[in-house]
Amino acid sequence: MNNEVPLSWPEFTRVDIRAGTVLSAKPFPEARNSSYILVIDFGPLGQRKTSAQITDLYQPEELVGRQVIAVVNFPPKQIANIMSECLILGAVGDDKAVNLLRTDTPVENGARVG
Secondary structure, three states: OOOOOOOOOOHHOOOOOEEEEEEEEEEEOOOOOOOEEEEOHHHHHHEEEEOOOOOOOOOOHOOOOOOOOOOOOOEEEOOOOEOOOOOEEEOOOOOEEEEOOOOOOOOOOOOOOO
C-alpha cells in the first residue's frame, strides 16, 4: 500500500460508506478464493450483492441479520458469475483473515458513515 501521497478531504468525501444488514449469505464455490455471496439491505439505497472473502472467521448462518459497513459507490465488478455491487469493509490481519467492521449499536440501514 502506498501511503506517501496523502488523501485529500474532497477525495475522501467521494467515498460513499454505508451501514447495511446482511439478508442472505451462501458459499460461492465459483470464486477463485474462498468466498461467500452476500445480499445486503441498504434501506433507501436498496439491496446490493457482493462477494466477500470472509470464510476464515464467519459461517453463512451467523452473517444473516448482522449489520456491516460497505462502500456503495464503486462501479459494479464481475466476480466469477456474479456482479458485485458494493465492497464490504473489514480489517485484514497478518494471517489475511478479514474481521468485518460494524457499528456498536444498530443503526438505520443506509446510514452514511462519516
